[in-house]
Amino acid sequence: MEKIKIIECPRDAMQGIKAFIPTERKISYIQSLLRIGYDTIDFGSFVSPKAIPQMVDTAEVLAGLDLSKTQSKLLAIIANTQGAQMASEHKEIQYLGYPFSISENFQMRNTHKTIAESIITLQEILNIADASNKEVVAYLSMGFGNPYGDPWNVEIVGEWTEKLAAMGVKILSLSDTVGSSTPDVIDYLFSNLIPKYPQIEFGAHLHTTPDKWFEKIDAAYKAGCKRFDGAIQGFGGCPMAKDDLTGNMPTERMLSYFTTVKADTNMQPMSFESAYNEATKLFGEFH
Numbered sequence: 001m002e003k004i005k006i007i008e009c010p011r012d013a014m015q016g017i018k019a020f021i022p023t024e025r026k027i028s029y030i031q032s033l034l035r036i037g038y039d040t041i042d043f044g045s046f047v048s049p050k051a052i053p054q055m056v057d058t059a060e061v062l063a064g065l066d067l068s069k070t071q072s073k074l075l076a077i078i079a080n081t082q083g084a085q086m087a088s089e090h091k092e093i094q095y096l097g098y099p100f101s102i103s104e105n106f107q108m109r110n111t112h113k114t115i116a117e118s119i120i121t122l123q124e125i126l127n128i129a130d131a132s133n134k135e136v137v138a139y140l141s142m143g144f145g146n147p148y149g150d151p152w153n154v155e156i157v158g159e160w161t162e163k164l165a166a167m168g169v170k171i172l173s174l175s176d177t178v179g180s181s182t183p184d185v186i187d188y189l190f191s192n193l194i195p196k197y198p199q200i201e202f203g204a205h206l207h208t209t210p211d212k213w214f215e216k217i218d219a220a221y222k223a224g225c226k227r228f229d230g231a232i233q234g235f236g237g238c239p240m241a242k243d244d245l246t247g248n249m250p251t252e253r254m255l256s257y258f259t260t261v262k263a264d265t266n267m268q269p270m271s272f273e274s275a276y277n278e279a280t281k282l283f284g285e286f287h
């Protein structure tokens with residue numbers, strides 16, 4: 001059976017919620033996710049608390065997790081070298097996730113940097129990761145277009161992929177930050193980039209409205225993508241992108257899709273149901 005990596009993103013689900021979710025509730029929810037069989041949990045971020053107040057307690061959340069029985073790896077989002085240093089001090093974290101953007105406006109909104117400055121930061125983060133035995137997951141944020149009118153086309157995506165490959169990026173997650181992708185573009189990008197860069201693991205970090213999840217996942221899977229980000233019930237989105245968040249790819253939809261196509265996600269249905277119910281309670285209370 002073909003193996004598919006599913007990355008659950010409670011960080012993306014929580015980061016835009018204004019009411020502070022108590023640390024204990026975050027720990028309990030992430031602990032429930034750690035029992036299911038996900039490849040990776042994108043569990044928190046080491047970023048400025050002024051930018052994303054909800055994630056101020058990421059180190060405390062990490063300290064409260066029991067990692068003794070999980071096979072899942074942990075990923076933390078970082079947005080500058082300060083965050084990379086902070087995350088790399090934790091041996092429990094395997095991946096540093098950096099949102100590099102090919103939209104000038106989004107890069108500035110998200111990290112107060114131009115694209116030219118951000119590529120230097122990415123190189124510094126790759127160096128920090130190397131020195132601390134971590135891997136970098138680079139996101140190509142606004143990889144499927146942007147709402148600001150910044151230049152975007154598939155050739156631009158190809159040129160940036162070439163640059164990131166030359167810098168030694170090994171995991172590249174094409175990110176549909178505001179849900180603007182179409183099946184044709186998803187198909188084109190994954191079908192062309194995956195064979196061209198065999199040294200890179202390409203991922204799909206797709207955001208979607210409820211009516212479009214199937215066509216997006218179907219296009220990415222059929223084009224050869226085997227790494228998929230999502231969040232239970234599609235909660236969340238990036239608050240730095242625009243005022244109304246476009247939700248994440250709902251994990252339960254992905255799981256039903258991969259069951260249908262007989263791909264192996266390594267997920268335990270009973271444990272998933274229990275985390276799903278916890279998500280319903282948590283995000284019902286805090287939204």
Ligand SMILES: CC(C)(COP(=O)([O-])OP(=O)([O-])OC[C@H]1O[C@@H](n2cnc3c(N)ncnc32)[C@H](O)[C@@H]1OP(=O)([O-])[O-])[C@@H](O)C(=O)NCCC(=O)NCCSC(=O)C[C@@](C)(O)CC(=O)[O-]
Nearest residue numbers: 046047048051079082083099110111112139141175177238
């Ligand atoms: C990058 C900065 C910090 C620049 O923000 P800045 O204001 O230019 O930074 P600064 O260096 O001038 O520092 C300002 C203050 O923040 C502090 N600071 C600075 N860095 C840190 C840090 N790491 N941890 C804790 N504190 C930090 C720093 O110490 C200072 O504190 P003060 O002296 O004013 O008290 C800011 O813009 C930021 O934190 N941005 C993060 C945004 C973010 O988390 N976005 C969401 C995650 S990415 C995402 O969702 C996209 C993704 C991954 O899902 C893929 C997709 O869909 O595209």
